[in-house]
Amino acid sequence: MFKTLKNDLPASIVVFFVALPLCLGIALASGAPLFSGLIAGIVGGIVVGSLSGSHIGVSGPAAGLAAIVLTAIGALGGYQNFLLAVVLGGAIQILFGVLKAGIIGYYFPSSVIKGMLTGIGIIIILKQIPHFFGYDADPEGDLAFIQVDGENTFSEIFNAFKYISPGATVVAVLGLGILILWDKVLIKKAKFFQLVQGPLVAVIVGILFYVITKDNAYWGISTDHLVKVPIPEDTASFLAQFSFPNFSVITLPEIWITAFTIALVASLETLLCVEATDKLDPERRVTPTNRELLAQGTGNMISGFIGGLPITQVIVRSSANIQSGAKSKMSAxxxxFFLLISVILIPRLLNMIPLSVLAAILFIVGYKxxxxxxxxxMYDLGWKQFVPFTVTVLGIIFTDLLVGIGLGLGVGIVVILIKSYQNSHFLHIQDKSNGFHKIKMTLAEEVTFFNKGAILKELEGLPKDTYLELDVRNTRYLDNDIIEILDDFSYKALERNIHITLISEQGVVENPARFLDYINLNPNTKKVTV
Incomplete structure (x- = not known):
């Protein structure tokens, strides 16, 4: 890891600036103490980053869990009771890892994963527009379409144009200009511009602008538009920000239900993010998913023990990490450590960072x-790829991350069923001479009950006086439902003067009365093989 520190250190600074407002915003949206979001970010970086097998994934508090956290804190009777559910949820995640449940992540279609990345990119841009112009009524990290304040993504943007802050907008435009100049021009000029990242320079310019203009009535940036890190007065007040779980309620069923919900949703979001970040990784490395569940479970147990929010691997931070040139887990x-050290030593300096300049950084992340x-x-790849991709993108924009992915996955399954229906067999009309139709039907390698309708339609549509050649030499699995259709058809064929020839690996059979006699049925698995 230390061999790539020259790449990982600049990337870690960018991820730090992206993660800082998100940790605070997600805590605010979750109805939890602000410091709990920072705890989750610190544990996600140091603990999960160390244990994970992902080279470029970054973990921390997740927007997808905010609604669950908000509801659970009230339903469970307080934050300390909720922390117990986080600890137990982490233990359940570890159990998932032991049981090798990480394989689930490999069953999401590529079109859905690409739709997830694109949808997240669009929603990042849309959500940052109000912050870009200095209108911050909604907290950072709220990625759902319907927001905490009752507005939706688009109505919040329209409202932002009514309350534009000149100072915040100017510093956002300056920051965006610096980022584009750095990325397109300066980074190619000298190694200095590769080591010192554009986002760091943009943030420094933002702080200087705030300090210089803070007493100006027109250009000054309101404190509502700045990062808000809790500032402890002394060591005792700093330590007082940590909370601990209430183990006396461990027997309550609702605690365990919440714990399982957290484990399930956090694991699913993590596995989706792992699949997405692996696709973004320029070196095409593959993350061991079961190890990732073990790392996330450990991180959630530790986060819950000391008062932090639930943790997942997060696509916004992970993509920022990749785009900034990270090579190993050292960046995460x-x-x-940057989060930990900064909230202890320089919280007042952090609270001078305008959110609008951080919005400019996230604009670049979203666009990429x-x-x-x-x-x-995706359009050029055909409708089977484009439709699930588009549904996923629109689902994420107009609902939330998990619902959008679920919609895309559902459409992907429908596409598979349609193609399975279409590809169950091949029909060839070979000859129509002498008043007889000679037709060859070749069955696919696997024919299941999904193909009943297609095959039944073809058989029912055969005209009288037909020679049907049924070729099953390539077929390895034939559902019993298809066998029943063929058996029924063999009786009807006599009435319509249809002559059937069955061609299988065992030989050629003329007018089989019962197809199952020529097909092997495994009594243990009940699978029919030809």
């Missing part, structure tokens, strides 16, 4: 995830 670990060229590429 160092960003965790949702480049217009990707839509053209």
């Amino acid at each position: 670990i160092v960003h965790g 995830l949702a480049k217009p060229a990707l839509f053209i590429k």
